[in-house]
Amino acid sequence: MDPRLQQAAESGSINELYALIDENPYILDHFDAVPFVNTPLHVAAAAGKKQFAIEMLNLKPSFARKLNTRGYSPLHVAVDNEQRGFVSRMLWLDHTLARVKGRNGITPFLSLVLRGNAGLVAECLLTSPECIEDVNVNGQNALHLAVINDRFEVLQVLTGWIQRMSQKNADSIEIHVLNKRDFGYNTALHLAAYKSDHQAVRLLLECRLVQRNKVNGDGLTFLDILRNQEQSCRGRGQGTVGVELDLEQVVLKTGCKEAASVRKSKARSEFLKSPITFVTYCSTSMRRLRSNTSDESRGVFLIVCALIITATYQTALQPPGGVHQSEDANAGSVVMKHSFFILLWVSNTVGFCCALFYTFCLIPLGSMFATWFFWTGTSLCISYALAMAVISPHPLVFLSATIAFFLLFALFLLLDVLVTRWRNHETVTPKPRLSWFWKV
16 A cells, blocks of 8 residues: 555545555545455544544445455455544445454354444444344354353343334344354353353343254253353362252243253254154145245235125125014024025135135245234134024024035135045056046
């Protein structure tokens, strides 16, 4: 780097910068040609010269993500030199700079966690919420690093942020971040137990989505590690017995178990070698149906199903021809003939069941919407059965018949799946009954 350019960056003199550009218009171009180089923006970041850095970003935006020969971006350098004002300004100018990976996969956000700067960590999360998912080359996220480096205040900020997230897929992100395993299969809770950090242990256990019984690479759960550490501390004459017993009681109340009592999950290879169960077959068929249907077709089909459900349910509430009035002996029952009502009941219930079934097949499986729809659909079926029973000539008979119809519909679907599966696995194709018709 030209010494005059370096001096201008250190002093933050924009006038000197443009004087050098006027002298040599290509003075900044050669930095782009070098993969790893110390740019004027690195120098300005180390000195905390915000105005000069903003001007440099206007001229050369690529400098913001350029790594120097030590593997650090300008924002890394600013964090290392405790230039808090510079870091804050850069984050608000371009929030993606917090996720630039440098040496050992450390981003500026993870570097802030390592240094224990809780204020800037919170600001970084506000400007770039996605950085909570960043990991280093060892697979460790911000929670791991906060526990390893005894940054309890930062850990409080991180857990508080994770439990307050409201962006898309916040639940899955919370589960993933809280229970992220490093390359040793240790979660942040495992590491807190290894360090006998009771503060961190209590804080992490307060998070409702922390999985307390995960087994690490040594085959130990969090409770096993905690007890082993307590025994080793007692052997060295360290620690307070009362505090340890109190913590263990709290841990046991939260449902923590030893590795010996945790049900071992099957390896992926064992799962794939296992025979296909009926539940697996049904879920796979639903996933295939959903994946083979385009988003536009699925949206149209769901609208049609919703209209069918509404129409059939409305028919149960307001049957054609109305109902007998209060002064009649059959008050509240349908006016139409019994034979017509039976046909209406059968066709309406078939349409209602089919619409509910296909709606369930097309919504995302495994999501909370599927669970909600299952219970909502069950409640809707019960209310439909009651509505049809009220307007029927014989309420108890038709209530029982409607419930039986729902069960028969489910059994029919089950039988249809089993028959289809059996036919698909037949080794010999059956001859058609009218085979003589096809003969020449």
